[in-house]
Amino acid sequence: xxxxxxxxxxxxxxxxxxxxxxxxxxxxxxxxxxxxxxxxxxxxxxxxxxxxxxxxxxxxxxxxxxxxxxxxxxxxxxxxxxxxxxxxxxxxxxxxxxxxxxxxxxxxxxxxxxxxxxxxxxxxxxxxxxxxxxxxxxxxxxxxxxxxxxxxxxxxxxxxxxxxxxxxxxxxxxxxxxxxxxxxxxxxxxxxxxxxxxxxxxxxxxxxxxxxxxxxxxxxxxxxxxxxxxxxxxxxxxxxxxxxxxxxxxxxxxxxxxxxxxxxxxxxxxxxxxxxxxxxxxxxxxxxxxxxxxxxxxxxxxxxxxxxxxxxxxxxxxxxxxxxxxxxxxxxxxxxxxxxxxxxxxxxxxxxxxxxxxxxxxxxxxxxxxxxxxxxxxxx
Numbered sequence: 001x002x003x004x005x006x007x008x009x010x011x012x013x014x015x016x017x018x019x020x021x022x023x024x025x026x027x028x029x030x031x032x033x034x035x036x037x038x039x040x041x042x043x044x045x046x047x048x049x050x051x052x053x054x055x056x057x058x059x060x061x062x063x064x065x066x067x068x069x070x071x072x073x074x075x076x077x078x079x080x081x082x083x084x085x086x087x088x089x090x091x092x093x094x095x096x097x098x099x100x101x102x103x104x105x106x107x108x109x110x111x112x113x114x115x116x117x118x119x120x121x122x123x124x125x126x127x128x129x130x131x132x133x134x135x136x137x138x139x140x141x142x143x144x145x146x147x148x149x150x151x152x153x154x155x156x157x158x159x160x161x162x163x164x165x166x167x168x169x170x171x172x173x174x175x176x177x178x179x180x181x182x183x184x185x186x187x188x189x190x191x192x193x194x195x196x197x198x199x200x201x202x203x204x205x206x207x208x209x210x211x212x213x214x215x216x217x218x219x220x221x222x223x224x225x226x227x228x229x230x231x232x233x234x235x236x237x238x239x240x241x242x243x244x245x246x247x248x249x250x251x252x253x254x255x256x257x258x259x260x261x262x263x264x265x266x267x268x269x270x271x272x273x274x275x276x277x278x279x280x281x282x283x284x285x286x287x288x289x290x291x292x293x294x295x296x297x298x299x300x301x302x303x304x305x306x307x308x309x310x311x312x313x314x315x316x317x318x319x320x321x322x323x324x325x326x327x328x329x330x331x332x333x334x335x336x337x338x339x340x341x342x343x344x345x346x347x348x349x350x351x352x353x354x355x356x357x358x359x360x361x362x363x364x365x366x367x368x369x370x371x372x373x374x375x376x377x378x379x380x
Contacts, residue, residue, distance in 0.1 A: 002033040003103040005323060007054065009068040010042035010075075010109040010116065014134050014146030015304030016312035017068040020108055022059040023316025024130075029056065032324050037100060042073040042109075043116060046093040047080060051100070063309060066302050068108075077116055090123050097125050104323055108132055110144070111351065114331065118348040126328040129344060130315050134299055137181035139352040140342040141333035145315065148307035150177070150299045151187050157295055158192030158225060165223035171213060171282060171290040175275040177299050178229035182354045184299070189227035189369070190360060196224065196370045200231040201354045202361075203238035204372025206278065210285035212370035217288070226282070228275050235373075241267065314339060 007024060009017050021038070028034040036054040039045035052058070052070070062069055075081070080089045097105060104126040107117045110133035121127040131138040134150035154176050165172040174194075176185040182199020189197035196212055198204050213224045233241065244267065248260035275292055283290035304312070315332050318339040322332065330341035354361065365371070 002035060003028075003323060004101055005034050005036045005104050005106060006039055006046075006097070006100065006102045007036060007070070007106040008039040008042055008045060008108070009070050009072045009132075010107060010113040011072060011133075012074070012110065012300060013067050013072055014132050014300050015066050015149035015302065016145035016308040017072075017108055017132060018059075018062040018065045019304060019309045019312035020130055020132070020145065020316040021054070021069065022062050023313040024106060024319050025054045025059045025316075026056060027317040027320035028323060031320055034320070034323065038070045041071040042075055043077050043089075043093065044073050044075045044080065045070075046077075046096050046105075047075075047082075047089045049096050049099070063313075064303050066300075066304060074112065076112070078119055090119065093120060094123055094125065102126075104128060104328060106130065106319060106323070110135070111138060111348075114138065114344055115348040118344045121329045121344060126326075127344065128319060128322055128328060129331040129347075130312075130319060131331060131333065132312075134184060135178050135181050136183040137178075137352045138331075138347065139350045140331070140347050141352075142336070143311065143334050145308045145312040146300075146304075147183065148311070149302070149305040150184055151191070152305050153299050153302065154184060154188035154227075154295060155191040157293070157298070158188060158194060158227065161225065161293060162193070162223075165225060168289065169222045171224045171226060171279075171286065171288050173226045173228060173275060173279045173282065173290060173292045175228050175230055175292065175294040175296075177295070179231040180351055180353065182229045182232070183352075185227045185229035185232075186354055186358075186360055186364070189225075190364050192225070192227070194225045194227040194369065195221075196226040196372060197364060198226070198228045198232040198372055199354055200229055200233060202356050202371045202373050203233050203235040205235050206281055206372070207285065208374055209370065209372040210282060212372070213282070213286050213288065217286075224288075228278065230275070231271075232274075233271075237267075237271070 038052045038054045040050040078088045108130045117127045131144040133144045134146045136147040138144045161172045251257035279292040
């Protein structure tokens with residue numbers, strides 16, 4: 001009897017989701033005769049039993065569309081706002097799964113989705129996940145879909161900002177998405193010729209950044225481009241975070257642990273908008289007019305790149321083979337030139353961060369890019 005498969009998209013939207021949905025549906029139905037239904041608005045759709053039938057007609061023409069036809073949300077199964085309260089809705093999800101006689105559930109999402117998928121797998125559901133995120137921070141895979149498109153968007157933005165920076169003798173600061181992982185700022189900064197790249201993995205000293213720009217001025221350079229990941233930290237802030245994390249890990253009681261967690265949350269709330277303060281400080285330190293551009297959700301939208309369409313289609317098509325083989329509790333991942341499966345439990349709760357000695361970091365330093373971490377007066 002053909003399998004009955006559910007599919008949902010969860011977390012932030014990103015280019016390539018529709019391409020992946022299309023591939024899962026077409027390959028599963030055409031090759032194996034499976035029946036597919038989509039759950040609307042992520043895990044909330046599972047709780048509220050909001051579905052749509054998925055077939056060749058429904059997915060026709062969506063390959064090039066951004067966003068997701070299923071809608072998405074950041075709701076967590078075990079902590080979902082319902083009726084003004086946060087409730088564990090795992091049992092309701094399990095009921096919906098069995099009510100539709102599903103053989104498996106395919107979840108397309110980033111790090112949070114992997115953790116939520118693992119919880120559902122532990123609740124007895126057959127789960128397969130596909131890695132999507134513009135941050136490229138999902139571990140155990142060489143790449144996630146959505147990243148290639150966002151990389152192109154940010155690089156184009158930096159390219160465009162070069163002209164106004166040159167014309168006005170300005171410092172242009174560009175804030176790029178990336179709370180904990182700096183892949184997007186690093187890649188776009190390198191491709192766009194940014195003079196300074198600041199990422200969460202390499203804490204910076206603003207005086208070092210300012211000196212790198214002053215040195216450019218002494219060499220006759222009339223402008224500077226600074227690419228900053230939204231999660232970039234000064235050395236002082238990084239030390240503060242490290243102290244709070246250590247305090248949380250050493251907490252002897254739930255109350256102490258919650259207190260440390262709240263302090264961490266407060267820090268990150270206060271850190272929002274830090275690039276505004278950073279830009280003002282940089283202008284004061286260099287005496288050079290400085291302007292900030294926050295790209296925000298522009299990085300998520302629009303038509304997916306050819307690379308993301310191909311990769312999402314490859315993942316989605318291979319997903320049909322994995323479902324046909326009854327292989328569950330896995331995420332599909334790219335390793336070298338092959339799609340393989342890795343256990344979700346090996347992925348959930350972990351991050352693919354930029355190693356400070358990564359070849360791209362080394363290449364950037366060799367072409368004169370500053371990461372703001374060198375002592376003033378020494379080479380960056």
